Amino acid sequence: MPTTVDKIRRALEKRDGIAEEEMRPLADSFKVEVQAVNQRLDEAVMLLRKGLRSEAIQRVEMTPNTLEKAAELEFPEWDEWNEILQFLAIPLPPKLNVDYVAQINEAIIDSLPLEALLRRHRRLAIAKAPLSVRLRTLRQIARVDPANSVWGDDVETWEKIRLQQIDSELRQALEREDSRQLYLLNEELTSDQWRVKPSSRLIEQSQFAAEAHVRQNMERELGLIAPQLAEAFENRDEATARSLRTQWQASRSHYSIEVPASLQTQVMPTLRWLEDLDRQSMMESERSIAVDRLESCLDGNHSPEEIQDAYEQATRFGEPVPDALAARMQTLADEPVKRAKKKWTLIAAAAGLLVIVGAVTAYSLIASARQAKQRDDYVRQMEGFVSENRYDEALSFFESVRANAPEVTSLPKMVALHSQAQKAVESETKREERFETLLVQANSDDPALIDESLIPQLEELAKTDGERARIDDIRKRKQSYMDSQAVAQSDEMIEKIGEYWTTFGELQSRGNTNANRTALEQLRTSVIRLSNSYPLRSDAATTKQEQLRSSLTATIDQMKRTMQAERQLADALDSLSAARSLEQYADRLRELSTRTVADSDFIEFDTVIDEEDHWGNVDRTNEWLERLSQRLENGVTSGEATELVESAELLRNRVAPNPVFDAMPKFSDSMEEIRRRNSILSETFNVFQKHPLRELVTLPAEGQDFLITKTYAEDNADRMKRSGGLGVMVVSSSTGTVRNRGFDGPLDDIKNEPMASVNWLIAQQNARAIDFASLWEQTFLRLVVEVMTQRPDLDARVKEWMIFRLLDGATRGSERLAAAIPQTMAMLNRRADTFNRWYEPRPFNGKLPTEVESTIRAELGTAYPRFKAPLSDYSKVAASRLSWIGFLTKTEGNQISYHLRNELPEVDGSIFVAAPSRDNAVETSLNKIGELNQGHVQLTSNPVDLIGGRPLFLFPN
Structure with missing residues (x-):
């Protein structure tokens, strides 16, 4: 079945002319179809602007497919068809919204599978394509894959680099006066795709030059067309002039700026000439239609009134109808006269018969009949002069008849004809006098004083070519003056x-x-x-x-x-700003959504009101921070760490991303570390409790210290005081095994080390339990220092072993401590073979090796102050809160802005909105949408989270 466009093309191809009756319904059908397509396109673009790309594409793909219909309605003969519609005085149909078609096509391209975009991205990278080209593809990838924040970060990074390039390219283009390059740079800068907003300086510089480029291009295009139009007018080349007029109108429509006066003046005569031709052609078309109607009426069975109406319509254009039709009209008009004449002919024949009979019977009347015939000849001649408007000849003939046959001039008919001729001559004399009088009144040497209102009367009075020429001269002088005045006034x-x-x-x-x-x-x-x-x-x-x-x-x-x-809006904003809580804010949003203020779209009420539950998760986050702050004040125990980890996990399952946890990236690890410390502490001190040193004392003999068990020393105390050779069971391995060794008695008194120091250290586990829970690192470091400084009778190797075991447990419970004393731990690990031989006899030496002591003192002295408040970073975060500072709004230009409840906060920080999470695993996302820096709010350009009405929450830096 042929489409409307097919029918239009067929009509344009007809050789027998184009009729209004055919074109008008086609124009109406085309109008209806374009309006339907434009309406569907409007709906789809509105969905696009709301971020609903899939819904927009689905809308245009509904049957009938809008894009296919749009392609069908675009045809190259559009300009030719428009000229014909203008010629036929048919209203032009609306144009297809090609801009919206382009937007929908771009959205469809954007919705292609991510793999295709990634392939294009890789090809561009391999080809080392310009950054502006690669950036467009990367932006499409970021839109298609919004869940991956890497793309957005890459876009911002590349945009910063591209802006630097544009700055350099703009300077070079200005130096070269390259208006096209400046125009392209302005198009790129004014695009709404930027995440990093270009500086106003760049936009202003490029915009000024871009406008100059547009004007330059327009003047160049129209400057080529204008002289051709003028030349076509001089040559009266109508076809060329019409084609050039179409080009002129298309260029004006494309640039949509004012045409220079010089070019407008140059083409105005041609355009007016074409308009006159259009009007003349239209009149000829209407006359042709009227003549066809008259012929149809004459051919058909129509009433005289209809025929007469058709005749009047055909002759109203100032031109006679064709001779054949005029003859048929005259024949139609003469039929009543012929019938009457035929009737009177029969009557005259009868009368003539009577005259003949009378003539036969009255010969005497012949003479009088001759005189009557002569009188009739005079009358007929007089009638001829009058009927032919030869009034002067009629008056002369009347005077000659009066001289030869005065009785004839007294006949009523002759008197009437003479009177008619005399009145006609007098009337013509008066007309000439009236004409001359009006001509004098209308004319003047000063063309400004010529009275144009009298010209119609003069034209009615004028009968000769000379009189008409005199009128035309006056009109031309007045018109010339009026034209000059029109130019001046214009x-x-x-x-x-x-x-x-x-x-x-x-x-x-x-x-x-x-x-x-x-x-x-x-x-x-x-x-x-x-x-x-x-x-x-x-x-x-x-x-x-x-x-x-x-x-x-x-x-x-x-x-x-x-x-x-x-x-x-001001009243609405004041009302919302004055809300004392988010609950009251939500109530006022619902109230405003029923008022006409909602029509301004400054807040997306339907979206925001449904998000009230997500604002409650902000309060839950603040409650968790309050609980964390209380725990940190008194030191976090293992149990409290467990509770904090579990509550943090619950909060993460509700809110993600969450700036609180972003500010504490290793919070869970730290709490897990605290949770493990109880077991690490037990493991560390179990080493001491189960170690043989806990039961060993020192036996000084032969200039060396030997280790024996406390029980053995007590059981053999008397024996070891005797003189002579003695056998003593001394420790001979790290496992505490003993062997018999001979000594000469009596032996010196037993020293309680290392048993005393080990037992003292074991007692510290309970004595300092709270310190271990809250100040793990500092407590261990203090123990190490006390072992080094407060156990003078303890052997240096045992001291070194005890220090190693303490620091090993401490660093297993604190990664930060392990990072703070790397040299100490490395050194102790190297010396493990030395201090692990603590059981070997040796002369007493309670002083640590210089290398060991200096290294430990240096690193522990530096580390200890750093762990005065080991969770201080978390304490700073715990002291912070997500504070409600205002809400988002939309400006009249559909741009996102913000409205603050009070003055700007004094602290800097990041600004977040609580939005439904796009990840089904959590309820709410606290998405960052801006920064507060030194009293200035800077919103991001990401439109996804910038929805009017959403509350703004500030989290301090």
């Missing part, structure tokens, strides 16, 4: 309009105030009154006046709507 009016435009621009920049609106209304009145001051203005001046008046009216109306909307 120039002056256009100059005045230019001044008003300047005033208009100044008033526009002053904002929406009552005083400014009044000034604009006064300016509009002045613009309207220009028509009275310049009655001879040109169409161009009138067009400029109408453009300014329309702009003023639109601005005033918009200002009224804006001021009213601003009042409503």
Whole structure:
């Protein structure tokens, strides 16, 4: 089945001409189809602007497919068809919204599988494509895969590099005066794809140059067309002129800026000529249709009234109908006369028969009949002169008849004809006198004083070519004067309009105030009154006046709507800002959603009201911070660490991402570390409790210290005081095994070391339990120092072994401590073979090796102050809160802004919104949408989370 476009093309290809009756229904059908497609495109683009890309694509792909229908409605003969519709005075159908088609096509491309985009991304990288090209693909990837934040970070990084490139390219283009490059840079800078907002300096520089490029291109294109139009007008080449006019109109429509006056003046005669031809052609078409209708009426069975109406319509164009039709009309009009004449012919025949009979019977009447015939000849001649409007000859003939046959001139018919001729001559004399009088009144040496109102009367009175020539001379002189005046008035009016435009621009920049609106209304009145001051203005001046008046009216109306909307918005914002809690804020949102203020879209009520539960998760986050703060004040025990880890996990399952946990990236690890410390502490001190040193004492003999068990020493105390050779069981291995060794008695007194020091150290586990829980690192370090300084009778090797065991347990319970004393641990591990031979006899030495002592003192002295508050980083975070500082709004231009409840907070920080999570594993996401830095709020350009009405939460840095 042929489409509307197919029917239009067929109609355009017809050789027998194009009829209005055929084109008008096609234009109406095309209009309906374009409106339907444009409406579907509008709906899809609105969904796109709300971020609903899939829904938008689904909308256009519904049967009938909108993009296929749009492609069907685009055809190359559009301009030709529009010219024909204008020629036939048929209203032009609306244009297809190709911009929206492009947006939908781009959205479909954006929705392609991520793999295809990644392949393109890799190909561009391999080909070392320009950064601007690669950046477009990367932005598409970020849109298609929003869950992967890496793409967004890459886009921002590349955009910063690209902005630096643009800065350099802009300077080079300005130096080269490369207007095309400047135009392309402006198009890139003013794109809405940027995440890193370009500086206003770059935009202003490129925008000015881009406007110059557009104007330059327009003037170049129109400058080529204008002389061709003028030449076509001089040659009266209608076909070329029409084609060039189409190009002219297309260029004007493409650039949408004002055409220079010089070019407009150059083409105006041609355009007016074509308009006159269009009107003439239209009249010829209408006359042809009227003549066809007259012929149809004559051929058909129509009433005389219908035929007469058709004849009047066919002759109303000032031209006679074709001779054949005129003859048929005359025949139709003469039929009643012929029937009457036939009737009177029969009557005359009968009368003639009677005359013949009378003549036969009255021969005497012949003479009188001859005289009657002569009188009739005189009358007929007189009638001939009068009927042919030869009135002067009629009067001369009458006088000659009066001289030869005065009785004839007294006949009533002759008297009447003479009177008619005499009146006609007198009337012509009066007409000539009237014509001369009016001509004098209308004419003047000063063309400004020529009275054009008398010219129609003169034209009615004029009968000769000379009289018409005199009228035409007056008209031309007046027209020449009027044309010069029209040019002067038009120039002056256009100059005045230019001044008003300047005033208009100044008033526009002053904002929406009552005083400014009044000034604009006064300016509009002045613009309207220009028509009275310049009655001879040109169409161009009138067009400029109408453009300014329309702009003023639109601005005033918009200002009224804006001021009213601003009042409503101000009241709404004040009401929301005054809410004492988020619950009250939600209640007021619901109340505002039922008012007309909701129509301004400054808040997306339907979306935001449904998110109230997510704001409650912000309160839960603050409650958890309060609980953490309380735990940290008194030191976190293993049990408390367990509770904090479990509550943190529950909170993570509700809220992710969460700036609280982002500020404490290793919180769970730290708490797990604290949870493990009890077992590590037990393991560490179990080593001491189970070690043989706990039962060993020192036996000084032969200049060396030997280790024996406390029990053995007590059982053999008396024996070891005797003289002579003695056998003593001394420790001979690290496991505490003993062997018999001979000594000469008596032996010296037993020393309680190392048993005393080991038992003392074991007692510290319970004595310092709280310190181990809250200050793990410092407690262990203090024990190490006490072992080094407060156990003078303890052998250095045992001291070194005890220090190693203490620090080994301490570092297993604190990664931070392990990182703080790497040299000490490395050294002790190297010396393990030495101090692990603590059982070997040796002369007493309670002082640690210099290398060992200096290394330990150096690193422990540096580390100890750092662990005065080991969880201080967490304490700072715990002292912070997510504070509600305001909410997002939308400006009139659909741009996202913000509104604060009070003054800006004094602390800097990041700004978040609580939104439904796109990850089904959690309820809420606290998404970062900006920064507060030194009293300045900077929102990101990511539109996904920037929804009007969402509360803003500040988390301090």
